[in-house]
Amino acid sequence: MAIYTIEKNERICEAAEIYRLTFKAPDITAKASAGQIIHIVCGGDANSLRRPISICECDGDSVIICFEVRGAGTRELAARGAGDTIDVIGPYGKGFPILSGKVALVGGGIGIYPLISAAKAVKAAGGEPVALLGFRNKELMNMTDTFDNYCDKVMIATDDGSYGHHGFVTAILEQYLDENPDASVFVCGPRGMMAAVSKISLEKGNECYVSMEERMGCGVGACLACVCKTQFVGNEGKGEKYTRVCVDGPVFNAKEVIWE
Amino acid sequence: MIKELDLSVKIAGVEFKNPIVTASGTCGFGEEYKEFYHPSFLGAIAVKGLTPAPKAGNPPPRIAEVPSGMLNSIGLQNPGVDKFIEVELPRLKNEGATVIANIAGSTVEDYCYMAERLDVTNVDMLEMNISCPNVKEGGVAFGTDPKMVEEITSAVRAKTTKPLIVKLSPNVTDITATARAAERAGADALSLINTLLGMKIDIKTRRPILHNNVGGMSGEAVFPIAVRMVWQVRNAVSLPIIGMGGIATADQAIEMMLAGADAIAVGACMFKNPSAPVEILEGIKKYMTDNGIEKVTQITGGVIPW
Ligand SMILES: Cc1cc2nc3c(=O)[nH]c(=O)nc-3n(C[C@H](O)[C@H](O)[C@H](O)COP(=O)(O)OP(=O)(O)OC[C@H]3O[C@@H](n4cnc5c(N)ncnc54)[C@H](O)[C@@H]3O)c2cc1C
Ligand SMILES: Cc1cc2nc3c(=O)[nH]c(=O)nc-3n(C[C@H](O)[C@H](O)[C@H](O)COP(=O)(O)O)c2cc1C
Ligand code: FES
Numbered sequence: 189m190a191i192y193t194i195e196k197n198e199r200i201c202e203a204a205e206i207y208r209l210t211f212k213a214p215d216i217t218a219k220a221s222a223g224q225i226i227h228i229v230c231g232g233d234a235n236s237l238r239r240p241i242s243i244c245e246c247d248g249d250s251v252i253i254c255f256e257v258r259g260a261g262t263r264e265l266a267a268r269g270a271g272d273t274i275d276v277i278g279p280y281g282k283g284f285p286i287l288s289g290k291v292a293l294v295g296g297g298i299g300i301y302p303l304i305s306a307a308k309a310v311k312a313a314g315g316e317p318v319a320l321l322g323f324r325n326k327e328l329m330n331m332t333d334t335f336d337n338y339c340d341k342v343m344i345a346t347d348d349g350s351y352g353h354h355g356f357v358t359a360i361l362e363q364y365l366d367e368n369p370d371a372s373v374f375v376c377g378p379r380g381m382m383a384a385v386s387k388i389s390l391e392k393g394n395e396c397y398v399s400m401e402e403r404m405g406c407g408v409g410a411c412l413a414c415v416c417k418t419q420f421v422g423n424e425g426k427g428e429k430y431t432r433v434c435v436d437g438p439v440f441n442a443k444e445v446i447w448e
Numbered sequence: 449m450i451k452e453l454d455l456s457v458k459i460a461g462v463e464f465k466n467p468i469v470t471a472s473g474t475c476g477f478g479e480e481y482k483e484f485y486h487p488s489f490l491g492a493i494a495v496k497g498l499t500p501a502p503k504a505g506n507p508p509p510r511i512a513e514v515p516s517g518m519l520n521s522i523g524l525q526n527p528g529v530d531k532f533i534e535v536e537l538p539r540l541k542n543e544g545a546t547v548i549a550n551i552a553g554s555t556v557e558d559y560c561y562m563a564e565r566l567d568v569t570n571v572d573m574l575e576m577n578i579s580c581p582n583v584k585e586g587g588v589a590f591g592t593d594p595k596m597v598e599e600i601t602s603a604v605r606a607k608t609t610k611p612l613i614v615k616l617s618p619n620v621t622d623i624t625a626t627a628r629a630a631e632r633a634g635a636d637a638l639s640l641i642n643t644l645l646g647m648k649i650d651i652k653t654r655r656p657i658l659h660n661n662v663g664g665m666s667g668e669a670v671f672p673i674a675v676r677m678v679w680q681v682r683n684a685v686s687l688p689i690i691g692m693g694g695i696a697t698a699d700q701a702i703e704m705m706l707a708g709a710d711a712i713a714v715g716a717c718m719f720k721n722p723s724a725p726v727e728i729l730e731g732i733k734k735y736m737t738d739n740g741i742e743k744v745t746q747i748t749g750g751v752i753p754w
Contacts (some may be wrong), residue, residue, distance in 0.1 A: 403512070
C-alpha cells in the first residue's frame, strides 16, 4: 500500500464525465502487466471499500488510468488534481496473454481502457492489434487516438450510427473474424456485449479472452466477494465453481466463463 | 520508564503473542495479505468459515458498500474441513501462526463432525460460527436462541478438548442470554460480534445490490454496537472475549479492550487498509508507553462506567 502523487487529472470527454488520471508509481509500473487492476481509496462518502480500476497504460514511471464518474467514489477521484495524493494497492490479477499474432481488441464503454495496455503489449511483442470499439454515439467517443497509436487499425461502431458502423461492435467483429480466421479476441465491456463476443468467437473457433467485472471487497483474494462462475475440468471430472475475479482474473479464457 | 512492553494475552490457555486477531472470512487462509503482514505476526488468525463438505457460496453480487461499512453475503464459500486440514492448516502452522478454525454447519451433526476431525489436528482453537446470517438452513436459528446455543455448544464440547470459542450473533434482543448459555455449556471463550443483518436497494433498478437480497453488515458503522455488546457480555460472564466489529484504528482497539475484550479482531477495515493489523499494534504500543502500561492485559475491562 502506498500513497502516490497525482501528476495530471484531465477530463477527456465533453459529453460524459470521463477522466484520465496520471500518477507516478515506479513500483507499480515495474510490475504491471496488461489488463491488471489497482484498487484506490477514493474517500468522501466512498469511505469503506477501495474502487477497482484497470491500468490503462504505463508511461515510464507513471501509471495512467481512465475512469467515468458513476457514483461517490469516482466523483471524489474526479475532483483530485495535480499534486494531490492517491492511496493505491496493486497491481493485482491475471491480465491478458501477450500474443504475437493478430488480436482483435473489442471494447465498449469503460471497458475500452484495459485494452490500451493490451494493444501496447501485443504491438511490442510483434503482434497485430486491431481495435473494435463500440460507443453509444459520436460524442461519447474517447481515447480513440491512443488506440490509433498502438493498433494497426481502429474500427468504430456507434449505436445510433453517428460515427462508423451503425449498430453493435459484434457485427464488425463477425466480419473481421471471417476475414482473419486465425485472430484471437480480447474483450472488455458491458456484460451482454462480452457474452455475445465470447459466443461469436468460440463458435467461429477463435481464442477469446474476457476481462470480467464484479463488485469487490479486499481486492487481494481474501474475502471471496468478487466471484464469477467458471467451469473447470479436474480429476473428478467437469464442474462449476465461483472463481475470484480480483486475483484469478480479471481476464479469463472465454471457454471457462459461464454467463447465465 | 517502561523497559519492555508485554503484549501477550492468554485466551483459554492459548498464548497469543499480541491481542490482534484477523476475523474469520476477511483474511482467507492467511496467504493473501502476506504483502502487508505475515500470519505469524498476528496474535492469531481466524480462518474462513469451514463446512463439512466444500461449499460453492452464493451467486454474486456478494458485497455492497453502505455508509461507513459494508454488507456481505459470501455464503460460506470454502474448500471444506478436510482440505483445510490437509493443505491450509499444516502450511499455517509451519509458518508459525496461531490458528483458529472457524466452523459453520447447518446441523448439530455438522458441527460435531468438524470438531471431531479438527480435534486430532494441531489447530490451536475452534470457533463455532453459530451466527452467520447467510446460511438459510439454520445459522441464524442456532445463534439467536439461547436454548439452541446451549445444546449445540454442549454437543460440540463433548467432541473436542480443543479450546472452544463460541462466536455470538448481534441479531438478538439480549446478547447476555446467548453468552450465558455458551458459558453454561462449556465454552472456553466468546467472540463477538458477527455481522448484523442488513439490506441495500438500488433505487433505479429496484433490485437489492446483493443477489442474496440481504447480507451481513460490518465495518466502522457497527463499532459502537460491538463495544456495547462486549461491555454487556463482560459484565455477564467470566469467559475471555475476542472483541470485534468495526475496528479500524488503535484507538478503537483500545476502546474495545477497555469495554472488556481480552483480544480484538480486525475484519472489514482491512479491505480499505490492509496494513491495519500492523498499524493497530503500533498504536497500542504507543498508548501503553504514553500511559505507563506494562502489560496489555491491564487495558482489558478498564472502562470506568458512570
Ligand atoms: C476489474 C475491474 C476493472 C475496472 N476498471 C475500470 C476502469 O478502468 N475505468 C472505470 O471507469 N471503471 C472501471 N471499473 C468500474 C469501477 O470500479 C466502478 O465504476 C466504480 O467502482 C464505481 O464506484 P463509485 O463509487 O463511483 O460508484 P458507486 O456506485 O457509488 O459504488 C458503490 C460500490 O459499488 C461498486 N461498484 C459500482 N459499480 C461497479 C462496477 N461497475 N464494477 C465493480 N464495482 C462497482 C463500487 O466499487 C463500490 O464498492 C472496473 C471494475 C472492475 C471490477
Ligand atoms: C467478507 C466477510 C466474510 C465473513 N465471513 C465470515 C465467516 O466465514 N465466519 C464468521 O464467523 N464470520 C465471518 N465474517 C464476520 C467477521 O468475522 C466479523 O465478525 C464481522 O465482520 C465484524 O467485524 P468487522 O466489522 O471488523 O468486519 C465475515 C465478514 C466479512 C466482511
Ligand atoms: S475482492 Fe476479495 S477476493 Fe476478490
